Each structure stands twice: as structure tokens, then as C-alpha cells.
Amino acid sequence: MSDTILELKGVEKYFGEFVAVERINLSVKDGEFFTLVGPSGSGKTTMIRMLVGMDKPSRGDILMSGERVNDVPANRRPTCMVFQSLALFPHKTVGENIEFPLKLRGEARHNRKTRAIELLEQLHLSEAYYSKKISECSGGEKQRVALARALAFDPQILFFDEPLSALDYRLRKTLEKELKDIQRRTGKTFVYITHSLEEAMVMSDRIAIMRKGRIVQVGTPDEIYNSPANGFVAQFMGEVNEFRVSRADPQWLRDLDTEKRYPVPPESSVSEGLLIVRPERMRLLSDSEKADSRFEGVVENQYVLGSRVQYQVRVKDRNLLVEAMIGQPYRVGDSVSLGWDADQSVLIPE
Amino acid sequence: MMNAPGPSSLPKARKDSESVIPMPGSPTRLQAFAGWARQPGVLLSLPALVVFLFGFLGPLLLVILYSFMPARSFGLDHLPTLENFVTVFQDSYYLSFAWSVGLALATTVILMLVCWPVAYGLSRIFRRSMILTLLLVLPLFVSENVRLFGWVLTLLNHGILDGTVRTLFGWEIPNLLYNVPVIILGMVYVYLPFTLFPMALGVSMIPESCREAAFDMGATRWQVFREVEIPLAMPGILIGALLTFVLTLGSISEAKILGGQSVIMIAHDIETAFTYAQNWPLGSALSTLLILLTGVLVIGLLSKLNIDKLLSRK
Numbered sequence: 001m002s003d004t005i006l007e008l009k010g011v012e013k014y015f016g017e018f019v020a021v022e023r024i025n026l027s028v029k030d031g032e033f034f035t036l037v038g039p040s041g042s043g044k045t046t047m048i049r050m051l052v053g054m055d056k057p058s059r060g061d062i063l064m065s066g067e068r069v070n071d072v073p074a075n076r077r078p079t080c081m082v083f084q085s086l087a088l089f090p091h092k093t094v095g096e097n098i099e100f101p102l103k104l105r106g107e108a109r110h111n112r113k114t115r116a117i118e119l120l121e122q123l124h125l126s127e128a129y130y131s132k133k134i135s136e137c138s139g140g141e142k143q144r145v146a147l148a149r150a151l152a153f154d155p156q157i158l159f160f161d162e163p164l165s166a167l168d169y170r171l172r173k174t175l176e177k178e179l180k181d182i183q184r185r186t187g188k189t190f191v192y193i194t195h196s197l198e199e200a201m202v203m204s205d206r207i208a209i210m211r212k213g214r215i216v217q218v219g220t221p222d223e224i225y226n227s228p229a230n231g232f233v234a235q236f237m238g239e240v241n242e243f244r245v246s247r248a249d250p251q252w253l254r255d256l257d258t259e260k261r262y263p264v265p266p267e268s269s270v271s272e273g274l275l276i277v278r279p280e281r282m283r284l285l286s287d288s289e290k291a292d293s294r295f296e297g298v299v300e301n302q303y304v305l306g307s308r309v310q311y312q313v314r315v316k317d318r319n320l321l322v323e324a325m326i327g328q329p330y331r332v333g334d335s336v337s338l339g340w341d342a343d344q345s346v347l348i349p350e
Numbered sequence: 351m352m353n354a355p356g357p358s359s360l361p362k363a364r365k366d367s368e369s370v371i372p373m374p375g376s377p378t379r380l381q382a383f384a385g386w387a388r389q390p391g392v393l394l395s396l397p398a399l400v401v402f403l404f405g406f407l408g409p410l411l412l413v414i415l416y417s418f419m420p421a422r423s424f425g426l427d428h429l430p431t432l433e434n435f436v437t438v439f440q441d442s443y444y445l446s447f448a449w450s451v452g453l454a455l456a457t458t459v460i461l462m463l464v465c466w467p468v469a470y471g472l473s474r475i476f477r478r479s480m481i482l483t484l485l486l487v488l489p490l491f492v493s494e495n496v497r498l499f500g501w502v503l504t505l506l507n508h509g510i511l512d513g514t515v516r517t518l519f520g521w522e523i524p525n526l527l528y529n530v531p532v533i534i535l536g537m538v539y540v541y542l543p544f545t546l547f548p549m550a551l552g553v554s555m556i557p558e559s560c561r562e563a564a565f566d567m568g569a570t571r572w573q574v575f576r577e578v579e580i581p582l583a584m585p586g587i588l589i590g591a592l593l594t595f596v597l598t599l600g601s602i603s604e605a606k607i608l609g610g611q612s613v614i615m616i617a618h619d620i621e622t623a624f625t626y627a628q629n630w631p632l633g634s635a636l637s638t639l640l641i642l643l644t645g646v647l648v649i650g651l652l653s654k655l656n657i658d659k660l661l662s663r664k
Contacts, residue, residue: 052566053566054562054565054566073565074562074565074566075565075566075567075568075569075570076568079566080566080567081563081566083559083562083563084559085557085559086559087557087559087560087562087563088560089560089563089564089577089578089581089582090560090582091581091582091584100564100567100577101567101568103577104567104568104569104573104577105568149567150567153567153568
């Protein structure tokens with residue numbers, strides 16, 4: 001396909017005996033915000049180092065715009081990376097940092113400065129930052145400078161190695177949205193790696209989830225959230241209610257632990273596995289309300305999550321999680337009914 | 351009786367306040383001094399301060415004072431004069447100065463070039479290799495003169511090198527000793543650790559990610575070197591260069607032992623003035639000028655360098 005800018009074919013990487021990544025097949029479209037998500041040790045850093053050109057794959061091919069780039073070193077690839085540490089040059093000013101890739105190309109001083117100030121503006125930094133030292137910038141400002149420097153390089157693909165992980169929550173949220181905004185405005189291909197699926201969800205067009213050196217699922221945030229490929233992906237997004245089930249007949253599932261029966265979620269073909277109900281898809285029910293599956297239990301704990309509140313409800317000898325808007329009348333110790341409708345649950349292989 | 355507070359504590363308090371009241375005159379200044387002296391560190395630094403004053407600054411002051419005494423006098427009880435400095439500038443001492451500065455410069459430059467790859471390897475490839483560090487430091491445990499005589503034995507006509515080649519191949523090697531290159535060789539050899547270790551410290555301060563980022567943005571090896579590595583390692587490089595230059599500027603053994611008398615360094619002149627010539631004031635004047643030269647250089651460079659930053663930054 002012509003609009004595939006990056007393609008990985010059977011890429012594997014070994015360090016001695018250790019298999020860092022294996023059997024990676026992936027394609028990223030031009031202009032896409034693509035995120036690789038995985039816990040530490042899942043091989044995402046190895047992946048990005050190979051993509052940028054700082055490591056070579058042990059097997060398989062990496063194609064950029066259709067050309068094999070396995071052996072092209074980082075300094076001759078049309079890609080650029082924003083490092084986790086940002087890797088800003090402490091001995092250069094903000095302006096000199098941004099101009100660095102242009103200076104390498106022998107661009108005239110005047111043009112460099114114009115471009116640097118343009119980029120500063122684009123990233124909501126005033127012109128005064130041009131002559132500031134890096135040490136005078138705050139964490140968020142440094143992020144922006146690092147991004148400006150990468151944009152000055154004008155790469156075909158821009159890689160990010162968890163650059164936001166060291167920032168506080170609010171700033172991270174702001175920058176996530178800004179990053180997405182810049183990606184849309186510039187139309188560049190962004191490939192981002194992070195350990196936070198939440199962060200990936202906010203920004204990405206598509207997400208690849210990695211585990212132990214392999215890709216577990218690739219899909220839009222919607223697909224990842226609503227139809228996780230397996231239990232690992234389902235749990236990666238946050239706490240979920242899980243039921244080990246097997247299919248009793250075409251319409252019903254049997255709970256392997258409690259013998260309870262739940263209706264089969266629509267369009268599922270799995271015969272045995274995990275039935276997943278997210279806390280926000282579970283409902284607290286009044287006496288008159290109906291749901292496809294219903295439980296009676298006692299509130300054991302409540303956690304306020306901001307605009308929402310999460311209840312941990314004890315049902316026989318298991319705990320279920322349910323989330324609702326804040327301001328519910330329930331307290332710890334109250335008896336409650338809760339349940340879900342079949343179309344709010346997902347059946348996945350274990 | 352036991353815990354009657356009033357009468358027993360009152361006089362005591364008065365006595366205390368009396369003892370704090372200082373002598374008439376400048377009470378507040380004395381109090382301030384007492385307060386300053388009671389800070390932690392002041393008393394602890396006293397022994398070092400005394401040694402520094404009498405063992406380091408004292409002799410230096412003596413040398414400077416002597417340089418203003420009449421030639422060949424052995425006391426500080428004469429009228430100050432500038433005649434020694436006039437002698438220095440009228441005589442050919444400028445030659446010794448020139449040789450010292452020139453050889454020191456050459457040695458420093460050569461050492462910069464030689465040490466960079468070694469420092470690079472030491473701080474990045476053989477990180478924490480005790481054996482390598484030890485091998486580099488070990489020669490320092492042997493007297494400089496002994497090591498230089500080792501070179502003499504090696505390079506001498508019919509010495510180790512010449513003798514070996516002569517026996518094995520029948521070739522004759524021209525005399526290698528007593529010239530300027532061999533003096534530089536000696537200096538490079540002796541002062542290598544003084545350039546190397548500060549430089550290795552400097553190299554170890556270059557963050558790997560900065561190097562990679564530059565490379566990622568299209569920098570060639572040379573551009574990474576010039577734009578990232580050199581500037582980031584600069585504090586270490588400067589300290590090493592300074593140390594080496596100052597030490598070689600005052601060096602004497604290399605020129606004497608390896609160079610024979612082919613080159614007279616300024617330190618040699620100073621030694622001669624103090625010993626054979628018995629002209630302490632002249633030697634002092636030469637020393638003062640050398641101190642001045644080094645001082646200007648060191649202070650000039652160090653003022654541009656933040657040593658605290660160098661040592662605290664990782």
C-alpha cells in the first residue's frame with residue numbers, strides 16, 4: 001500500500017540468549033499517531049531503538065516508505081526521536097538546541113533563527129526563550145524545546161520514548177493533548193512508546209500492545225477498550241471484573257467458579273475464557289431496575305475518583321467493582337444490587 | 351529549699367550576662383567575631399589554615415620579598431630595588447622562558463591529542479576497570495628521575511633499544527638522546543596522568559543520550575565530537591590542560607636528564623641562581639615572574655570555569 005510509511009516484517013532482536021522482541025509484524029500509516037504500549041521489559045524500548053536506527057534487528061526487515069532500512073544508521077534515517085531524558089544539550093541555549101539539526105545541515109544562521117522562533121511560537125513559548133539556558137526552563141518547557149528541536153529536523157517519522165513519564169499529572173495531561181494537536185496540525189507520523197495505556201488512549205489513532213517481546217493486539221483505542229484480545233489487554237487499561245466461564249449453550253455462559261449463568265455477549269465466538277465487565281459498565285441497580293445479570297452484595301469500600309466513585313462490593317466470596325457518578329447514596333456496609341447487560345460485557349480467550 | 355528558684359538562679363543569670371558583655375571599645379564587633387568563630391568549621395579548619403599560611407604563603411612571600419633585594423644579598427634588611435628584574439630582561443633569560451612556555455605548550459597539545467582516545471576508552475568502554483587505572487597510575491609511585499633514567503638507558507647509544515636492534519638486525523640507530531623531541535617525549539610520558547584523569551572525568555560527564563540525540567538528528571561522528579562531546583567534556587579538558595601546562599612550565603628533570611644541556615628551561619635557571627651562582631635575589635626574581643605568568647593563566651582560565659558544577663554534575 002502506498003500510504004504505509006513504516007513496516008516491520010518478522011522483526012526479532014536477541015541479546016545473546018535473551019530474546020528482546022520476536023515475530024513483530026506491524027505497519028504504520030502515513031500521518032498516523034501510533035503508540036506502542038507495554039509494561040517495562042515488554043521490549044518497547046528495543047523496538048524504538050531499532051526503528052530509530054540505534055540497534056539493528058537480528059532478523060526480519062524494517063521498511064520505511066517501502067525501502068529496507070535495517071542497515072541505515074540513525075544519522076542517515078529521515079526519522080528523529082524525542083528521548084525519555086529529552087537529551088537537550090545543556091551547553092547550548094534553547095535557540096541553539098532547536099537550531100541544532102538545521103546547523104548540521106549547514107543552514108544559514110538567519111534562516112535557522114527564523115525557523116526556531118516559528119517553532120517556539122508553535123509550541124506556546126515566547127520569543128524570549130530563544131536565548132534562555134536549558135537549565136532555566138521548567139520540566140514542561142524542556143518538553144516543548146525537545147519537541148521543537150525534533151520538529152526542526154523535519155523528520156518523516158517522529159518517535160517518542162516516554163518523554164512525558166517524569167512530569168506531574170496535570171502537566172502530562174496538558175502536553176498529551178498538545179502533542180495530539182501538533183500531530184494533527186503538522187500531519188506528521190508520530191510513533192510513541194509508553195507504559196501507560198491511558199496516555200496512549202488519549203493521543204493515538206492506533207495502539208499496539210506489547211507483552212514479553214510480542215505484539216498482543218493492534219487496534220484503535222476503541223477496539224482495545226471494547227474488545228480486548230485477551231485478559232492481559234483487558235487488565236492493562238485498569239481494574240476489571242473477570243469471570244472464568246465456559247459456554248453452556250448458544251445463549252448462556254456458565255461461571256466455572258460459582259455455577260452462575262450469564263447471557264453470552266453479542267457477536268462472540270469464544271467457547272471458553274474470561275467474561276470481562278469493566279467497573280464503569282457495571283451498574284448499581286434499584287429494586288425495580290432490570291439487568292441481564294444481577295448480583296446482591298454489600299459495599300466493602302468506596303473510592304472517590306473525582307467525578308466518579310468506585311465501590312468495591314462483596315458478593316459471596318468475591319469482590320466486584322462498580323463505578324457510578326459521584327453523589328450516590330450508598331455507604332460502606334449498605335446492601336446493594338448490581339449487574340450488567342450482555343452487550344456491556346466482553347468474552348475473550350484467557 | 352531545694353527548688354527555690356528565685357534567689358539561686360538570679361545571680362547566676364546576671365553573671366552569665368556579665369561575661370557576655372565584652373570590653374569597652376567595640377563590643378559589637380567582638381561579639382560578631384565570637385559568633386563567627388563559634389560556627390562549625392572555623393576551628394576545624396584552623397590547623398590547615400596555619401599550615402597553609404606558614405608552609406605555603408610564607409615561603410612564597412619570602413621569595414617575592416627576596417626578588418626586590420640587591421643581587422647576591424642574603425637577607426631582607428636591604429633597601430628594595432628592581433635591579434634583578436632589570437638583569438632578567440637584559441640578559442638572555444627570556445630564552446629560557448620561551449623554551450619553557452614553548453615546551454609546555456607543545457606537551458599540553460600533544461597530551462590533549464594522545465589522551466582523548468584513552469580518556470574516552472577509560473570512561474566509557476573500560477568503565478570501573480581497576481587494573482587499567484592502576485596500570486596508568488602505578489608509574490607515579492616511582493620517582494620521576496628514576497623513570498627518566500630508564501628512558502636514558504633505553505635510548506642511549508648501545509643502550510637497550512640500539513643494542514637490541516644492532517644485535518638482531520645489524521642496524522645502527524642515530525643518537526636519540528639530548529634533543530628537543532626527546533625532552534617532549536619525556537614530558538608527555540611523565541605528565542600523561544595529569545591530563546588523562548581530569549579528561550576522563552570530563553568525558554564521563556557527557557550524557558549518552560545527548561550523543562545519541564545528536565547522531566539521531568543527522569550528525570556525523572565528527573559533528574558529534576565537535577558539537578556535543580568536546581563542549582560537554584570541556585571542564586575536564588581545561589582542568590587537565592591547565593594542570594599539565596603549569597606542571598610542565600616548572601619542570602626541570604626532563605630537559606636535564608633526557609635533553610642533556612641542549613635546552614635550558616627556566617626552572618633550571620632558577621636552580622642555578624640559587625645554588626651555583628649563590629644569587630638568591632635573582633633566582634627569586636625569576637621565580638616571581640614564573641609565578642606571575644602561571645597565576646595570570648590559571649586565574650584567567652579558572653574564572654571561566656565552575657568547578658563546583660563540574661564535580662557535582664553527573
